[in-house]
Amino acid sequence: DVQLQASGGGLVQAGESLRLSCVTSGFSFDDYAVGWFRQAPGKEREGVSCISKYDGTLAYADSVKGRFTISSDYHKKTVFLQMNSLEPEDTAVYYCEAALVPIYRTSSWCLDSRWYDDWGQGTQVTVSS
Numbered sequence: 001d002v003q004l005q006a007s008g009g010g011l012v013q014a015g016e017s018l019r020l021s022c023v024t025s026g027f028s029f030d031d032y033a034v035g036w037f038r039q040a041p042g043k044e045r046e047g048v049s050c051i052s053k054y055d056g057t058l059a060y061a062d063s064v065k066g067r068f069t070i071s072s073d074y075h076k077k078t079v080f081l082q083m084n085s086l087e088p089e090d091t092a093v094y095y096c097e098a099a100l101v102p103i104y105r106t107s108s109w110c111l112d113s114r115w116y117d118d119w120g121q122g123t124q125v126t127v128s129s
Contacts, residue, residue, distance in 0.1 A: 002026045002118070004034070006096045009123030012086055020081040020123060022096030029053040029072070033099050033110040034079045036070065038092035038125075047111030048094070049081060054101045059108045063089070086127045095122035 008020040022034060033052035039045040049060045049070040058070060069082040079096060099115040109115060 002032075002098050004096050004098055004120060006094060006121070006123045009094060009125045011126045011128065014087055014127055014129050016086055016127075017082070017084045018086065018125060020083065020094055020096075020125075022079040022081075024077045024079065024096075024098065027098055029074050029077075031100060033057065033101055034072070035097055035099065035110050035113075035116065036079075036081045037095045037097065037113055037116075038090075039095070039122075040092040043092075045095075045113050046092075047113060050108075050110030051079060052101060052110055057107065057110060059111050061111060083125070086125075088127050088129045091125060091127050093122040093124050095119055 003025045005023045012018055033050055035050035036048040037045050038048050047061055048064055049068055051058055051070045051072055067085045072079045097116040
């Protein structure tokens with residue numbers, strides 16, 4: 001079973017930082033990418049960042065480039081999202097999920113939520129102004 005658990009959210013002030021963790025099990029990073037997504041109330045789910053060991057993909061949404069950094073500890077089967085210079089607009093529930101790397105893909109395919117299934121519980125990030 002593919003399982004992922006996101007944690008590390010919280011309430012911070014604008015300009016502060018948070019580090020989210022995604023502990024995974026049940027799949028190989030050789031075959032799967034891991035993506036971070038977020039969903040704010042009344043808005044669609046948005047791809048934030050993703051990482052793929054298969055082809056070295058690191059992708060970011062334009063809204064977080066330069067502020068967020070995705071990384072991984074494959075030995076510990078954990079993916080991280082370092083979020084700096086947080087803004088009130090970053091307030092959302094953050095999810096991590098895994099997707100099988102498709103044969104035909106664009107450079108930012110793993111930011112598209114349609115590749116992912118079985119969304120689990122996320123972690124709430126709230127940024128106050």
